[in-house]
Amino acid sequence: MIDQFENFLKTDNLVKHGLPAFVYTSDAFREIENHTVFTNSWVFVGFAHELGEIGDVQPVTVAGKPFFLVRNDNNEITAFHNVCRHRCLKLIESSGNCGQLIQCPYHSWIYDLQGALKAAPYFGGRDRKPPPGFLLEDHGLVAVSCETWHDWIFIRINGEDTDGGLAFDKFIAPLKKRLENIDLAQIKPVATIDFGVLQTNWKALMENFIEPYHVQFVHKTTTSQPLVDHYTILEDHCLGSGCDIAEDKNKDDLKTLAVSSRFLTLFPNFVIGTYAPDQLGVHLNIPVNAGETRQRRVIYLHKDNPASEKEIQQTRQLWYDVHKQDHAICERLQLGRVSEIAADGGYLSPHWEDSVRRFQELVVESVFPQGDASCADAKMRKNNFYD
Template sequence: MSVSLKEIADQGQFDAFENPGPLTHGLPAMAYTDADFFQLEQEKLFPDSWMCVAYAHDLPKTGDVSPVEVAGRPILLVRNADGDIGAFQNVCRHRCMKLVDAPKNVGKLLKCPYHAWSYDLLGKLRSAPHFGGIDNQTPENFNFDDHGLVPVPCGTWGHWVFVNLNGNAGALSDHVAPLANRLNGVDLSDLKLVGVLDFGEVDTNWKFLMENFIEPYHVPVVHSSTTDQPLADHYVVNDGTCLGSAVDIDRAEGVEGRAGSLNVSSRYLTLFPNFVLGRYFPDQLGVHVNLPVASGKTRQYRAIYKTDGVEPCEQEGQALKKLWWDVHKEDHEMCERLQQGRASAVAAEGGVLSPCWEISVRRFQELVFNAVQ
């Protein structure tokens, strides 16, 4: 049953957030800790959005299938014979069994393990053995065309797979445009995958991982071992649903970019709600898939790409993986501690946001707040 924010929030809980005084407050603690608030996001925010749920390289071959949970629903990704990735409700049309529970290659047909109904890679029902009796697949009133897998709007941009559960989010190309426009000079069809870092489940709310990526305020403090960029070189990106920050090293006097570190000109960009892309000049891109699991848990994995069209050597790949593993562990520790801080009454009103460095965080939180109304 659907809940509303009014039903689950205590009287006045969002007052400080909604009515900024001289300083703006963040979202109250319950937005990060409360199971009902997470349920509200599962019902209203995630289904209404283009959620990035996988990398295209997760399904490299025709017949590859991969289950993913989106907003608590079982969804199935399928690479079809045209080379496209489609999405379906991961549910058999016979008795509604979850069809696929682990990534695999199914060849040309996807067979339900219960009574062997089979679907092709476009979701069409191809076989329902003995459904009407021995050797009878089509009892009266049963039409194969009415019992195919239920499609879910799905699209691929670059190497990244998005789904929009309720089909209300508009065209994917429009959704990605504000970020795509900031990638001039990058040929997304020629990215070289360096490696994937699988962080598993991080003990924090998905919003903390996003907010952390969006603001530059923490960078010189948390990542002091990998960068000496002064905060002054950073600026905030606050462009509708494309939020983040950036740093232009060549604006800083006497500071040179240093390949293999964070000391390079960078773009830290997101698309609301869960897509994260970092561009590190001259030739690197990183993309995170953040999958909200529960109010205090988020599954995260990250792909590292080269943008110069050159396959990275083993040594370079290992160095980049080590750099990014260490950097993200620093961020995860902060995000887990943000989550822990939410158990304190002090966090009830969400702390205060910098009017300079965290205006994009504020915008992100407003998008969340609006989406759960």
């Protein structure tokens, strides 16, 4: 599989067509992404407001592996491999509050909220003493790097800042700069939409979000944002698009999106939309396998926003409808890409889909972190790729 991808990169195809279809449909390529993109990057995994109390836990899947988030007794959210150190059972099965201790249901090994092993009852025999040489402190849960930025929780499986990985402050820097005019400390979550598992590859959902080309066609019933008012945004691993509408004159219309907006992402999977005057939306896209992605959206308003329950429901319905329009398209992309006609990918607009191309280059750079000359050549040629 990796050879197939390398051979593809030796051609001009990435320049003209974007990524080939198999990187969206192949579980073998998904596995390569698990060991590269989703291991070495800061991956968005959850929402801090869902872990509001000390002892709240939430299982999450990253790179196909089990982890869990916990709010510990220092009121910090941390993350661990979701595996008991005794027989490697998946420890946390569902979200909830575990009190002060995490107990394995199999043989009752008990950990505190810092992940330290506190008891391994009868492990050494009838008298409850640990076996000679067995120290509880050597068998605590294994932590992974975890950072919370406002309501958003990220983990990085490979905790090193070397090997091309970014320190967390550098990771969020390009997005932080673009959100400077919003006081993120003043936002509150008002609604969550759980879309469950969608029948499409995670990259299709990300690429769809960062290109404005489809908006006037796919969302003609839910938005009033002319294509000419849009532009793309490319800054390192912060990709997206924006739409500036002169007067936001329809800002009180909750049935269509008709206000100035920014649609921003941090590679690989953090998605945030800002909608004037004071609404935000964040989606969590977690790959399940090559053809399936789990998605949730949380809607935020300024904490002083006087929106009624009815108005919040209208906003929720609008976003439900917008997402469903995107899902239908992304699921059909997945269906089309199993055809041999799709083998080389399609075509990317040199204007509206440059953000998509950059996203795809980041996929390539993550899979080949040491750099690949053919990919660099592709970048240089992209301005005249129809010649």
